[in-house]
Amino acid sequence: MGGGGFLGLGPAPSAPPAPDYTGAANATAAGNLDAARAATAANRVNQVTPYGNLDYTQSGTDSYGNPTWTATTSLNNTGQQLLNTQNNASLGLGSAINAQLGQVQNVMGQGFNPNTAPITTNVGQANLNPLSGQANLQTSTDYAGGMAGWDKANQLLMSRLQPQMQIQQQNLDAQLANQGLAQGTEAYNRAKMSLGMQQNDLLNQAQLSGLSAGNTLFNQGLQGAQFGNAAQQQGYQNQQTQQQANNAIAQQQFGNQMSNANLGNAAQQQQFNQAQTQYNMPLNTLSALRTGAQVQNPTFVNAPQQATTAGPDLLGATTAAGNYNMAGFNAANASQAGFNSGLMGLGGTLGAAAIMSDIRTKENIEPIGVAKNGLTVYKYEYKLAFKDHQLAGSGVHYGYMAQEVEQVFPYAVRTLDDGYKVVDYGLL
Numbered sequence: 001m002g003g004g005g006f007l008g009l010g011p012a013p014s015a016p017p018a019p020d021y022t023g024a025a026n027a028t029a030a031g032n033l034d035a036a037r038a039a040t041a042a043n044r045v046n047q048v049t050p051y052g053n054l055d056y057t058q059s060g061t062d063s064y065g066n067p068t069w070t071a072t073t074s075l076n077n078t079g080q081q082l083l084n085t086q087n088n089a090s091l092g093l094g095s096a097i098n099a100q101l102g103q104v105q106n107v108m109g110q111g112f113n114p115n116t117a118p119i120t121t122n123v124g125q126a127n128l129n130p131l132s133g134q135a136n137l138q139t140s141t142d143y144a145g146g147m148a149g150w151d152k153a154n155q156l157l158m159s160r161l162q163p164q165m166q167i168q169q170q171n172l173d174a175q176l177a178n179q180g181l182a183q184g185t186e187a188y189n190r191a192k193m194s195l196g197m198q199q200n201d202l203l204n205q206a207q208l209s210g211l212s213a214g215n216t217l218f219n220q221g222l223q224g225a226q227f228g229n230a231a232q233q234q235g236y237q238n239q240q241t242q243q244q245a246n247n248a249i250a251q252q253q254f255g256n257q258m259s260n261a262n263l264g265n266a267a268q269q270q271q272f273n274q275a276q277t278q279y280n281m282p283l284n285t286l287s288a289l290r291t292g293a294q295v296q297n298p299t300f301v302n303a304p305q306q307a308t309t310a311g312p313d314l315l316g317a318t319t320a321a322g323n324y325n326m327a328g329f330n331a332a333n334a335s336q337a338g339f340n341s342g343l344m345g346l347g348g349t350l351g352a353a354a355i356m357s358d359i360r361t362k363e364n365i366e367p368i369g370v371a372k373n374g375l376t377v378y379k380y381e382y383k384l385a386f387k388d389h390q391l392a393g394s395g396v397h398y399g400y401m402a403q404e405v406e407q408v409f410p411y412a413v414r415t416l417d418d419g420y421k422v423v424d425y426g427l428l
Helices: 021-043 077-110 147-178 186-234 239-290 314-350 402-408
Strands: 052-061 067-075 354-356 362-370 376-382 396-399 413-415 421-424
Touching: 021 067, 021 314, 067 077, 077 147, 077 239, 147 186, 147 239, 186 239, 402 413, 402 421
Parallel strands: none
Antiparallel strands: 052 067, 354 421, 362 376, 376 396, 413 421
16 A cells, blocks of 8 residues: 555555566477477387387487487397398399399390391292103102101201200309209209200100101102002003103192291291390399399387477466556556545545544455555445444445554544544544
8 A cells, every 4th residue: 555644645556567578488489399309209119029129319419409319220130130141142143133234235235136047948830841651650658758857857946946955054054053042952953843844845846846747748758659659550541641640749849848948937936936035035034133022121010199289388477477467556556546535535524534443343354455654454344333324434445443553553543432443544
């Protein structure tokens, strides 16, 4: 309450100082940063699995002082051994790939060249000579195009197949060596057996092709011999019959030439296929070397993430405190104004400075402050029996308690005839 002069007429209360909003904002930001650091640390959950571990360690701080972290993934003993083995194998395969790459570049630089010799397919009209007299007919089935033709066809096919089979053997041996498969192992024997079966099928096919060609030639020779025998038995009745027989033989020879040409073309196609296989072999080998299983890293679970929470709202709290202090200041000013108004109104009504201040006449008593004279100031109402008293009144009032004033300033207290005490505020 105000001091000096009459009660409530002193200077107004001082306004509270302005809050430190900048300091509160900085403190709030620092709290949010601490909360973010705590959430980050909570999210660094170390994980342990049967296949490997994931460990987080604080490795230092950045230029702003924030902690930095390092995540380390480690494999178990078996996984680490597999990784080391794979790395060593990869180094070896890398060398093999580089070597094979040079061969691929060499083959690609030359382009595809089947290098097949053209087969003579000139099977034009045979020269026919008319027969005179008895024809010199062949009665033997050992026709020159029979077994000899079969052997010739087989030799031609084998001359095409042998280089291819030798190249396949060499490429398979190189591939097995690059893969680290030693002779005698199951995988080595299985690969050799597979190639052997393929080559055996190829040989069987060649034999069947040669047999088919030989049978054709043999049958053709047999037919020619039978035709000659029939001609010999029947005789040459006339020159026309002899000419027909001669023409038939010429036609048969033409068929033989056609068969030989077809056989040569088949051999040429086989040679072309072999050249194409040899051309593609380096590419296939390089592709096989580049493939392989990789060591898989352990799979870790997704740990629940700690949400980043905000720190204490110090700025808001400071603002609220400033508003509260200002509200208190405004309330104090209102109380001061109300107190002054009550005193002035009461004094004007009674026409004297003496006011009923006996505590026994009051109710709803509430202390609101201390005046500079050391007395406690109260807010109160008069009891119903005293609301119409000339020294009291209705409504809310502000003032002292006569019993307390009497202890400090006894000259300002008077006792009425009815025993109740009044305070002369003019003396205070």
